[in-house]
Every structure is written in structure tokens, then in C-alpha cells.
Amino acid sequence: MNEQDLNLYVIAELRYKKEHLNENDESIFPVDWYSSKNYKLKTEIIAEAIKNKTTIENTNLYQNKFIEGFRSEQ
Numbered sequence: 001m002n003e004q005d006l007n008l009y010v011i012a013e014l015r016y017k018k019e020h021l022n023e024n025d026e027s028i029f030p031v032d033w034y035s036s037k038n039y040k041l042k043t044e045i046i047a048e049a050i051k052n053k054t055t056i057e058n059t060n061l062y063q064n065k066f067i068e069g070f071r072s073e074q
Contacts, residue, residue, distance in 0.1 A: 002039070002040070005039040005040045005043065006039045008039070008040075008043050009039035009040075009042055009043045009046075012042075012043045012046040012047060012050075013046060015046075015050060016028070016046045016049060016050055016056075019050055019053070020055075027055075028055055028056065029056060030056055030057050030062070030066075032067075033056065036066065038066075041061070041065060041066060042066070044061055045059050045061045045062045045065075045066060048060065048061050048062075049062075
């Protein structure tokens with residue numbers, strides 16, 4: 001695990017939560033979100049979600065890369 005990737009991820013997650021203040025974590029994070037430690041990809045997904053003002057599950061990166069990567073980790 002790259003510590004810099006983790007630190008950037010934490011900053012991105014805090015910003016994402018700020019964008020969704022009135023929603024609970026269960027509604028803004030996918031069920032399998034915390035199962036992966038690919039912090040670089042997760043940061044990119046959060047950045048896309050913030051940019052497009054949407055949730056993580058509605059991003060192209062999540063739908064195309066995260067789920068695929070999660071399956072390969074199993």
C-alpha cells in the first residue's frame with residue numbers, strides 16, 4: 001500500500017462526504033467500497049463523482065473499473 005495514495009484518498013473521501021452532508025454513508029458509498037484497498041482508483045472515482053455531482057455508484061470508473069477490480073481480488 002502506498003501511503004501517499006492513502007492520504008490522498010482520505011482527503012478525497014472527506015471532500016466527498018462534505019458534498020453529501022445530508023446523506024448517510026450507506027447511501028453514498030457502495031456496499032463493497034471498503035473491501036478494496038486500491039486507494040488510487042478509489043480517489044479517481046471520488047474525483048469523478050465530485051466533478052459530476054453524483055454518487056460513486058453512478059460514475060463510469062466505478063461501474064467499469066472498480067467492480068471489475070473487486071471481482072479479480074476475490
